[in-house]
Amino acid sequence: MARTASMMLELGTPAPDFQLPDVVSGQTISLTTFAGKQALLVMFICEHCPFVKHVEQELARIGQDYQHQPLGIVAISSNSIETHPQDSPEYLKAMAERLGFTFPYCFDEDQSTAKAYSAACTPDYFLFDSKFQLVYRGQLDDSRPGNNLPVDGRDLRTAIDAVLAHQPLPLEQRPSIGCNIKWRPGHEPDYYGVSAVPKN
Numbered sequence: 001m002a003r004t005a006s007m008m009l010e011l012g013t014p015a016p017d018f019q020l021p022d023v024v025s026g027q028t029i030s031l032t033t034f035a036g037k038q039a040l041l042v043m044f045i046c047e048h049c050p051f052v053k054h055v056e057q058e059l060a061r062i063g064q065d066y067q068h069q070p071l072g073i074v075a076i077s078s079n080s081i082e083t084h085p086q087d088s089p090e091y092l093k094a095m096a097e098r099l100g101f102t103f104p105y106c107f108d109e110d111q112s113t114a115k116a117y118s119a120a121c122t123p124d125y126f127l128f129d130s131k132f133q134l135v136y137r138g139q140l141d142d143s144r145p146g147n148n149l150p151v152d153g154r155d156l157r158t159a160i161d162a163v164l165a166h167q168p169l170p171l172e173q174r175p176s177i178g179c180n181i182k183w184r185p186g187h188e189p190d191y192y193g194v195s196a197v198p199k200n
Contacts, residue, residue, distance in 0.1 A: 003051075004121040004180035007191055008137055011171065015040065015132040016116035020076065020106035023093040029104045031132060034072030039163040040132060041156075044114060044124040044181065046077045047095045048086045051178035052122050054145045056099055058153045059123075062160075063102040069164060073103035078114035079122070079182040087182070114181055115189045121178040127159050135163055138173035 017031045034040045043059065045052045063073055075096075079087040089107045096105040108114055117126060127136035136159035143149040155174065162169050183192060 003177050005177050006124050006137055006139075006175040007118045007120045007194070008173070008175050009118050009126070009134060011134050011137075013134040015042065015126070015128045015134070016113070018076075018106075018108075018113040018116070020108055020113060021089075022104040023089040023107050024096050024101075024105060027104070029074055029106050033104070034074070036070075037072040038070035038130050039135075039160060040072040040074070040128045041160065042117065042126040042128070043073070043075045044078060044117070044119040044122055045075050046079045046084075046087045046122045046182075047091045048079075048084060049122040049179040050145050054143065055123060055140055055151050055153075056095070058140065058151045060099040060101055062153055062157065064100070066160065067102045071160060071164065075101065075103060075105045076108050076113060076119075077105070077122075078108035078111045078119065080111070080184040081109075082184055084182045111181075111184060111187065118189075118191060119181060120191065120194075121176060121180055123178050124176050124181075125156055127156070127163065129163055135159070135169050136173060137176075139176045144177065 019030050022029050077087055077092050081088040129135050140156045141152050141154045143151045159169055
């Protein structure tokens, strides 16, 4: 299974704005949707990726566990449906409903949002503070498909809890690892392939 790692965007980077449709509600989601939140979690995921399937229940639990706290969450799928039609909006909607997502699940059809965030893999996580400045970009936890470690969301949950408690986050953060985002042929970003990591 080929693996790609997060680009580990520089901490303090401001969150790029976006205007994307939620595949469930049809509403347009942007940064202003989360104005007043103490933190914002942006997750790049998809329907078909085995790395996402491995953690999808935990992503749903995070949404449920934090839904009454001042944390905004948005999931975004940026995969090309030319090459991966199983990541088209109807399948994303079915995924959100099956898992009981409590947060918007958006479709980034032209892939501009993924490029703005330097998103490289699914899953790829970006946590911002109340000023929409990046404070965490790293893994959910140590679990990967086949390594038999528990999916508990430890790393991401620790980061979320620190932001909500106004506590500093560690500067050493382990990158998320997953399948590469499926770019439209001929439209790959400059950083495509840079974050590739070996299988072992």
